[in-house]
Amino acid sequence: MSKSTNIIWHESNITKADRYKQNNHKSAVLWFTGLSGSGKSTLSVALENELFQLGIHTYRLDGDNVRHGLNKNLGFSPEDRSENIRRIGEVGKLMSDAGLLTLTAFISPYQEDRDQVRSILEKDEFIEIYVKCNLEACESRDPKGLYKKARAGEIKGFTGIDAPYEEPTNPEIIVETDNQSLEESVQVIINYLKEKNYLVND
Ligand SMILES: Nc1ncnc2c1ncn2[C@@H]1O[C@H](COP(=O)(O)OS(=O)(=O)O)[C@@H](OP(=O)(O)O)[C@H]1O
Ligand SMILES: Nc1ncnc2c1ncn2[C@@H]1O[C@H](COP(=O)(O)OP(=O)(O)O)[C@@H](O)[C@H]1O
Numbered sequence: 001m002s003k004s005t006n007i008i009w010h011e012s013n014i015t016k017a018d019r020y021k022q023n024n025h026k027s028a029v030l031w032f033t034g035l036s037g038s039g040k041s042t043l044s045v046a047l048e049n050e051l052f053q054l055g056i057h058t059y060r061l062d063g064d065n066v067r068h069g070l071n072k073n074l075g076f077s078p079e080d081r082s083e084n085i086r087r088i089g090e091v092g093k094l095m096s097d098a099g100l101l102t103l104t105a106f107i108s109p110y111q112e113d114r115d116q117v118r119s120i121l122e123k124d125e126f127i128e129i130y131v132k133c134n135l136e137a138c139e140s141r142d143p144k145g146l147y148k149k150a151r152a153g154e155i156k157g158f159t160g161i162d163a164p165y166e167e168p169t170n171p172e173i174i175v176e177t178d179n180q181s182l183e184e185s186v187q188v189i190i191n192y193l194k195e196k197n198y199l200v201n202d
Contacts, residue, residue: 019099025056026198027099029092029121030189033108033168034131035160036146037138039177039185040105043131046186048103056101056199061088063106076157082113089117096125101198109165124196128171129189135160137178 020026030047032040044060051058063084067074071087074080085108095102108114118126138160139147150158157163168174173192175185193199 016097016099023057023099025101025200027096028101028125028127028198029089029096029117030101030103030127030129031092031108031114031117032103032105032129032131033114033171034177035133035135035138035165036107036158037141037143038131038133039175039182040107040131042182043175043177043185043189044103044105046182047189050186050190051101054199057099058101058103059095060103060105061091062104066106076163078110081107081109085110085113085117089120092117093120096121107159107165109159109163111166111169114168127173127192128168129173129175130168130171131177131185132167132174133177 016027030044032044034040041062041064044062048058048060066088067084070091071084074084085106088104088106092102092104114128118128142148146155146158147161149155150161159165173189175188177185180188
């Protein structure tokens with residue numbers, strides 16, 4: 001719900017098309033979603049390295065990092081998670097307007113919230129990447145020891161344990177990190193971006 005009234009949009013002279021032309025690649029939001037420990041951060045870091053080497057202008061937004069600043073007033077209730085995703089969607093949209101390929105790594109457990117982000121971006125500007133990994137594998141990785149805490153009841157409402165994760169119904173890309181190596185997953189995404197002409201200005 002918007003509280004702002006009497007506000008009028010002011011256009012810039014530089015359009016997104018101008019930025020495409022200068023950057024020589026398109027902008028988009030690569031939206032990684034998956035359980036904690038599925039590999040969203042690891043994969044987005046590795047992919048960003050590859051894209052950077054290819055001369056693509058990128059930026060990475062990561063759940064843990066953004067919750068240190070912009071979203072430090074949000075917790076993990078369903079409402080706060082939705083607001084977290086709404087804000088990141090808006091930041092992603094600004095970054096797309098700025099001509100960047102943005103990589104976001106948030107659990108984003110609700111399909112409705114992810115669809116809402118999709119709806120504010122232009123067609124083909126939202127690329128949903130399901131980082132698929134079964135709960136057992138995520139839990140055995142437990143890179144931050146959070147599953148252990150959740151099982152011990154020290155964290156309430158932990159995704160996959162006592163809070164839901166809704167699998168994407170129609171993602172652009174699925175990577176299976178319990179079956180594929182990190183390098184394979186990176187390559188699947190690079191191939192998608194090349195095939196769909198995101199990395200060149202056509
Ligand atoms: N209750 C609960 N459930 C899930 N995750 C939790 C929780 N409490 C803290 N953490 C840590 O916060 C990271 C998830 O933040 P996100 O912003 O990605 O979550 S969400 O999209 O709003 O659901 C998540 O990071 P990742 O492990 O990288 O996914 C955890 O480190
Ligand atoms: N194929 C893989 N892809 C990504 N991560 C993997 C893979 N195999 C093992 N891992 C490990 O799984 C963990 C994933 O943690 P992280 O990237 O923080 O996940 P998330 O951001 O989804 O919580 C890391 O310790 C990473 O080294």
